[in-house]
Amino acid sequence: MKRSVKEIAEAVGARLVGDGGAMVGGVASIASASPYDLVFVADEKNLAEALQSAAGAVIAGEFAAAASSKMPLLISGYPKLTFARAARWLQEQSSENTPSKENSGGAHAAAVVSSSARLGAGVVVEARAVVAERAEIGEGTLIGAGAVVGREVKIGSGCRIYPQVTIYPGTTIGDRVIVHAGAVLGSDGFGYVRDREGHYEKFPQVGRLVIEDDVEIGANTTIDRGALDETRIGRGTKIDNLVHVGHNCQLGEDVVIAAQTGLSGSIVIENGVVLGGQVGIGEHARICEGVMLGGQGGVLPNKVLRGKGVAFWGTPAKPVREYLKQLAALARLGKK
Numbered sequence: 001m002k003r004s005v006k007e008i009a010e011a012v013g014a015r016l017v018g019d020g021g022a023m024v025g026g027v028a029s030i031a032s033a034s035p036y037d038l039v040f041v042a043d044e045k046n047l048a049e050a051l052q053s054a055a056g057a058v059i060a061g062e063f064a065a066a067a068s069s070k071m072p073l074l075i076s077g078y079p080k081l082t083f084a085r086a087a088r089w090l091q092e093q094s095s096e097n098t099p100s101k102e103n104s105g106g107a108h109a110a111a112v113v114s115s116s117a118r119l120g121a122g123v124v125v126e127a128r129a130v131v132a133e134r135a136e137i138g139e140g141t142l143i144g145a146g147a148v149v150g151r152e153v154k155i156g157s158g159c160r161i162y163p164q165v166t167i168y169p170g171t172t173i174g175d176r177v178i179v180h181a182g183a184v185l186g187s188d189g190f191g192y193v194r195d196r197e198g199h200y201e202k203f204p205q206v207g208r209l210v211i212e213d214d215v216e217i218g219a220n221t222t223i224d225r226g227a228l229d230e231t232r233i234g235r236g237t238k239i240d241n242l243v244h245v246g247h248n249c250q251l252g253e254d255v256v257i258a259a260q261t262g263l264s265g266s267i268v269i270e271n272g273v274v275l276g277g278q279v280g281i282g283e284h285a286r287i288c289e290g291v292m293l294g295g296q297g298g299v300l301p302n303k304v305l306r307g308k309g310v311a312f313w314g315t316p317a318k319p320v321r322e323y324l325k326q327l328a329a330l331a332r333l334g335k336k
Contacts, residue, residue, distance in 0.1 A: 001025055001094040002036060005057045005072045012085045014074035017065060022072045024056040025094075027087040038090075040083035059083045107131075111143075120157060138175065150186070156213065168225065174213035180241070182220040185209055189224040189231075189247025189265055203227060205247065212236075218243060218259070227265070234271070252289070264301070272308075280315075293317055 006020030028037035030046070033055035040059040041050045047067060050058045057072040058064070059079045067073065076082035107113045107125035117131045120139030125131060131149045138157030143149060145163045153167050156175035161167070165179050168186030179185065188205035195201060207226025211233045217223070218241035225231055226248045233245070234253040244262045245251070252271035261275050264283040269275075274292045282301030287293065290308030298315030299305060305312055307319070314323040 001090075003090060003093060005074065008038070008057075008086050008089065009074050011089045012074070012076070012082050014059060014076045014082050014086075015065075016072065016074060018069070018072035020072065022056055024090075026090065027083065028055070030055065038083070038086055040079045042080050059086065114151075117149075126163070132169070144181070162219075168209070171209045171211070171225070173211045174215070174235070176214050177211055178216040180217060180219040180221075183217050184222045185211070185217070186225045187222060189227050191227050191247060191265070207231065207247065209233075212253075215239070221245075224249075224265075240277075246283070258295070294320065 002023040002025035004020060005022045005024060006016060009016040023036065024038045025036045028039060030039050030050050030053045033039050033053050035054055035056050037055050038057050038059065039050055039053065039055040041047050041064065042061065044063040047060060047064055051067065051069045051071055057074060059074045059076060059082050061079050062075060062077065064073055065075050105122040105124055108127040110127040111125040111129045113125055113131040114133045116133045117135045119137050122140040123137050125143045126145040128145055129143045129147045131143065132151040134151055135149050135153045137155045140157050141155055141159040143161050144165065147161050147163060147165045149167050150169035152169055153171050155173045156177065158176045159173060160178045162179060162181045164182050166184045171186035186209040191203035191205060192200040193203050205225065205227050207229045209223060209225040209231045212235040214236045215233050216238045218239055220241055221239055221243045223231060223245040224247040229248060231245065231247055231249050233251045234255065236253050237251050237255040239257045240259040242260050243257050246263050246265040248266040249263050251269045254271060255269050255273045257275045258277040260277055261279040263281050266284045267281055268286040270287060270289040272290045273287050276293060276295035276297065278296045279293050281299040284302045285299045286304045288304065288306045291305050292311045294311060294313035297313050297317045300316050305317060311320040312318060313320045
């Protein structure tokens with residue numbers, strides 16, 4: 001579904017330079033763009049390559065405003081962000097104007113939906129999916145093939161629950177949440193009590209999992225429910241593939257967690273924290289607002305990392321400058 005560059009500029013708040021009547025219908029990289037694709041340039045050094053490409057229009061920073069080009073330009077102070085918004089807007093326009101089963105809603109003949117479940121308008125339940133007793137699913141949500149929605153689960157509107165996702169009973173999911181294939185949400189936490197003979201008995205795992213609006217959860221990620229209270233994932237948080245979040249964890253808003261990170265139980269991650277790949281954090285630790293922890297960084301149990309905008313690295317994690325100084329000192333000792 002193609003749209004004019006002028007319409008796109010108005011939708012994303014960009015300043016148009018050039019022919020607003022040019023039509024584009026998708027987004028692409030500079031190298032793979034067709035005449036109906038939109039591309040972006042975040043750095044002036046790549047502008048010439050974009051202008052010489054086959055693309056139909058370019059989103060670029062203020063550095064491109066005076067460029068000599070027959071190609072339409074959409075000028076923005078944040079070209080990558082504007083490009084992302086343009087891509088989403090184009091996709092939405094295409095969905096609204098393309099008749100489909102997803103738009104009309106309904107459950108596949110091979111799906112199993114309890115008679116006590118409540119499905120909003122436009123909900124799609126694909127083949128072999130299961131929606132259990134008293135589950136509630138908001139309008140326009142997709143439940144992918146083979147997914148399992150447990151009893152009394154609540155899912156908001158506009159969500160995408162992709163194939164083979166398992167959502168345990170009692171989990172609450174907000175609006176516009178994306179859960180990729182194979183994720184498991186709300187399973188029991190890893191909690192045991194040892195008796196005098198050294199045998200382990202399971203500690204009650206009767207809490208719940210709450211996922212707020214606009215969260216995205218990667219493929220094969222697992223998030224445990226609380227033991228007695230709740231695990232909570234804050235609004236706008238983005239979690240990559242193969243991440244584990246233990247029971248009772250509290251993740252704030254706009255947290256970003258890269259792949260293969262593992263969080264033990266009862267950890268607090270405050271707003272705006274960034275965790276790199278393969279980070280490991282011990283139980284009851286706290287990562288304060290705006291902290292950045294580099295890949296394979298480790299935080300010991302009960303520790304606190306503070307410093308908005310401060311980057312930490314290593315195990316145990318230290319401010320990156322301190323950590324690099326220690327590495328350099330060790331290298332000098334090795335030479336001696």
